[in-house]
Amino acid sequence: MGVRVSDALYVQLLNLAAGGLLLTAVLALWRRELSVIIRVFAVQGLALAGLVGVLAAREGSAELVAVAVGVLVVRVGVLPWLLRRALATSGADRRETRPVVNVASSLLAAAALTLLAYAVSQPLVRLSPEPAIHAVPVALAVVLIGFFVLVTRRRALSQLVGFLLMDNGITAVGFLTGAGIGLIVEVGVALDVVLVVLVLQVLTGRMRETFGATDLDDLRELRD
Amino acid sequence: MNLVALGLGAAAGAGVASALMGLLVPRPARAAAVGLGSAVTGAAGVLAGIAAMTGQTWSMAAPELLPIAGVFLEVDALGGLFLAVAGAVAAVAAIYGIGYSRHHADGRAPQAVLPLFVLTLLIVPIAASVGTFLVCWELMALTSLLLVLTEHRRRAQVGEAGRWYAIMTHLGFMAILIGLLVFTAQAADDTFPALRAAAATLSPAVAGLVFLMILVGFGSKAGVLPLHAWLPRAHPEAPSHVSALMSAAMVNAGVYGIVRVGFDLLGGGARWWWLVVLLLGALSAVYGILQAAMSTDVKRLLGYSTTENMGLVLVGVGASGLFASAGNTVLAALAMAAALLHVCNHAAFKTLLFLAAGSVLHATGSRDLDALGGLRRGMPATTAAFGLGALAASALPPGTAFVSEWLLLQSLIQGLPNAGIATSIVLPVAVAAVALTAGLAVATFVKAFGVGFLARPRSDAAANAAESPATMLAGMGLAGVACVALALVPGLALPLIGRVAGGIAGTQTAPATGALTIELAEVTGTLSPFLLTVALLAAAVLVVVALRVAAARPRRQEARLWDCGAGPMSARMEYTATSFAEPLQRVFDNVVQPVQDVDVTHYQESRYLVQAVEYRRQIPDRIERRFYEPVLLAVARWGRAGRRLATGSVHRYLGYGFYTLCALLIALVVMR
Numbered sequence: 056m057g058v059r060v061s062d063a064l065y066v067q068l069l070n071l072a073a074g075g076l077l078l079t080a081v082l083a084l085w086r087r088e089l090s091v092i093i094r095v096f097a098v099q100g101l102a103l104a105g106l107v108g109v110l111a112a113r114e115g116s117a118e119l120v121a122v123a124v125g126v127l128v129v130r131v132g133v134l135p136w137l138l139r140r141a142l143a144t145s146g147a148d149r150r151e152t153r154p155v156v157n158v159a160s161s162l163l164a165a166a167a168l169t170l171l172a173y174a175v176s177q178p179l180v181r182l183s184p185e186p187a188i189h190a191v192p193v194a195l196a197v198v199l200i201g202f203f204v205l206v207t208r209r210r211a212l213s214q215l216v217g218f219l220l221m222d223n224g225i226t227a228v229g230f231l232t233g234a235g236i237g238l239i240v241e242v243g244v245a246l247d248v249v250l251v252v253l254v255l256q257v258l259t260g261r262m263r264e265t266f267g268a269t270d271l272d273d274l275r276e277l278r279d
Numbered sequence: 280m281n282l283v284a285l286g287l288g289a290a291a292g293a294g295v296a297s298a299l300m301g302l303l304v305p306r307p308a309r310a311a312a313v314g315l316g317s318a319v320t321g322a323a324g325v326l327a328g329i330a331a332m333t334g335q336t337w338s339m340a341a342p343e344l345l346p347i348a349g350v351f352l353e354v355d356a357l358g359g360l361f362l363a364v365a366g367a368v369a370a371v372a373a374i375y376g377i378g379y380s381r382h383h384a385d386g387r388a389p390q391a392v393l394p395l396f397v398l399t400l401l402i403v404p405i406a407a408s409v410g411t412f413l414v415c416w417e418l419m420a421l422t423s424l425l426l427v428l429t430e431h432r433r434r435a436q437v438g439e440a441g442r443w444y445a446i447m448t449h450l451g452f453m454a455i456l457i458g459l460l461v462f463t464a465q466a467a468d469d470t471f472p473a474l475r476a477a478a479a480t481l482s483p484a485v486a487g488l489v490f491l492m493i494l495v496g497f498g499s500k501a502g503v504l505p506l507h508a509w510l511p512r513a514h515p516e517a518p519s520h521v522s523a524l525m526s527a528a529m530v531n532a533g534v535y536g537i538v539r540v541g542f543d544l545l546g547g548g549a550r551w552w553w554l555v556v557l558l559l560g561a562l563s564a565v566y567g568i569l570q571a572a573m574s575t576d577v578k579r580l581l582g583y584s585t586t587e588n589m590g591l592v593l594v595g596v597g598a599s600g601l602f603a604s605a606g607n608t609v610l611a612a613l614a615m616a617a618a619l620l621h622v623c624n625h626a627a628f629k630t631l632l633f634l635a636a637g638s639v640l641h642a643t644g645s646r647d648l649d650a651l652g653g654l655r656r657g658m659p660a661t662t663a664a665f666g667l668g669a670l671a672a673s674a675l676p677p678g679t680a681f682v683s684e685w686l687l688l689q690s691l692i693q694g695l696p697n698a699g700i701a702t703s704i705v706l707p708v709a710v711a712a713v714a715l716t717a718g719l720a721v722a723t724f725v726k727a728f729g730v731g732f733l734a735r736p737r738s739d740a741a742a743n744a745a746e747s748p749a750t751m752l753a754g755m756g757l758a759g760v761a762c763v764a765l766a767l768v769p770g771l772a773l774p775l776i777g778r779v780a781g782g783i784a785g786t787q788t789a790p791a792t793g794a795l796t797i798e799l800a801e802v803t804g805t806l807s808p809f810l811l812t813v814a815l816l817a818a819a820v821l822v823v824v825a826l827r828v829a830a831a832r833p834r835r836q837e838a839r840l841w842d843c844g845a846g847p848m849s850a851r852m853e854y855t856a857t858s859f860a861e862p863l864q865r866v867f868d869n870v871v872q873p874v875q876d877v878d879v880t881h882y883q884e885s886r887y888l889v890q891a892v893e894y895r896r897q898i899p900d901r902i903e904r905r906f907y908e909p910v911l912l913a914v915a916r917w918g919r920a921g922r923r924l925a926t927g928s929v930h931r932y933l934g935y936g937f938y939t940l941c942a943l944l945i946a947l948v949v950m951r
Contacts, residue, residue: 155930174948206930206937
């Protein structure tokens, strides 16, 4: 890949992609319509693929380009498609009606989590003047927000999206720290995530058959 | 040609080959193939061990074999002794196992695991780095656990015994792990030479901590009080040849660990260490044999007897450490030689006894002494084997245990003149404990043999018992030969053991010399077990002849035994194991605290006529009740408290993770 991106453009593109990641994470927290959340997740996949693509262009690495394409296919194509299919079979109830923490407080919590992510990653940021390293707190914030979605949303599908947000964040941290996760590892992780989604889709289907709803709090009986 | 390398190579090859045979060979030939292979493994181990005891050494370093830790092996005289003992027990038990396994232990899993267990028994004493040692130790525990569980489908108690064993052995492993890791942290790396070099720089507190931790861990493996609870459970429930392997070979690994780390790696250490060892040993010996004397389950009795004998060994080890810390190396070597000889003797007679008990179990399906009796007619060879084993175990002159216990008593008594205050209190107590143990052991084994094998059968199974197959008799025969050899000419083994003991205590003087007559070095003491036996036999013959002559004078008259007019004597009128132990139980009433229940039913017509008497007696393990129950209750309470955290809500579980993560991150930010 002979095309070298200029420094200023590189930084701007990187920041755009990172900003897209964070913005979509917050949007996923804000919206209640499940179909909208899935669309937001797809947009985040696009941002992640863009992030990897920018890094690939910067380093001129063919392997990273392949990874970017892979991310694009899995996170913009396959996973949202699977989620939409799960949603289509889930009947009329398509809204996250009653989250454990209401939306306003959730947005405040997201702000607090972002601050925490910035505070925690200070030593990392100080290590190097690289712009990629400076974007690590954003990725970390996405991980925390994803975890928060996982904890506070009741519907199985929105929890699933929370899990996938976390995974997006973790992937972003991996690429930004430049540890150079190999292609094989990335392929393995992608396969894992797809499998998890498939399994959870089956689980959601079974839950609906049994309880008529996919509120995870119906699973209270499962204890000793 | 290095015999050690040859033997170990052969053992490794044969062991792995027999494990594969256990997996691949079809059922009819499986037990025979695995048994022969394991016997070869054991015999090769004996060869390597004896070669190492005569002074050959061998070492191997393969740092790349295990990730991070590497594999380091080294055979020295001490390791060689335990290698030889484990190999000998394994060879005998494996031959016996050919016939015994056909019963219901010839599945693929137990047959493939048996050779692996034998291999780990052989490797533990020659491991030369903490990593290698711990891996082998854990493998030994795992393989033996699998073997204990062989019959879990047939009897529910096996599962419970397995759980006890698994938990206790892993707690012990944790203690050893902590001790050895604390030690390793002070050394350059985890090989034994590096630990030896670091021992001198340890502070007394750290060295004491290391020693206490490994004492707990190795003590639990040796079945020493108060960590013995698994032993009388797990050993009886295993198939009998595995019981023999565990009770005669695996428990020795505990003694080996204490001697290796205490003497060799830590280099002796403080006096209080060895006082603790000695007192624990004395307590275990007395308590173990007392419980054995009360027991009516023959294999449980043998299990408790293992606790007793390991206690005696630890008395010797502790005395040796005491003498060494006082600078008396020759006496230290004598006490250590007594302990190590007792390890060999115990291995020989405990193998024989467990194999004979297994033969009874094989023929009658019962381990309950109260349901046996009269086996002499149906199973003469097994009866002879158990009788020989009982004699060997009971510390009376022609017996095997007598020689080592005599040596032990000699060393304890000779240590008295130049002892400090603590020592001069402890040593006489130890002498008394050893003497009491010897006396109770006689009663125990008279009970086991007399009630179990002589008189008339108390059940149909015992009456119809038939002799076991030839391979089982061959195994018992080999163990019996070893018992007789060690009893009559201990001079065969004693010079080698004396060399090992001298090496540990740091002296060139052999503590005991002589082939037929044992003579002690630097103290006055001689014993000739062979001549003693000849004299005893001569006296016995003389008495018998004299009685015959005297009794022949008035003519004998045959008459019916007086039976109170209650009809012919039945088997129910015999002494049972319970009634035989009853006087002892009365004497030690305060110690064993039996739970008794007598129900007398009278005829309705008259209060003076008894219709039936029902007597139940239980002897709960008191230490278990006092020591384990509070712990178990506390754990259960903790578990109940923990249940309140688990409400079943997925959100709550996820929340635990989320809040913990956030708290950790915040702590990281604030504390940095």
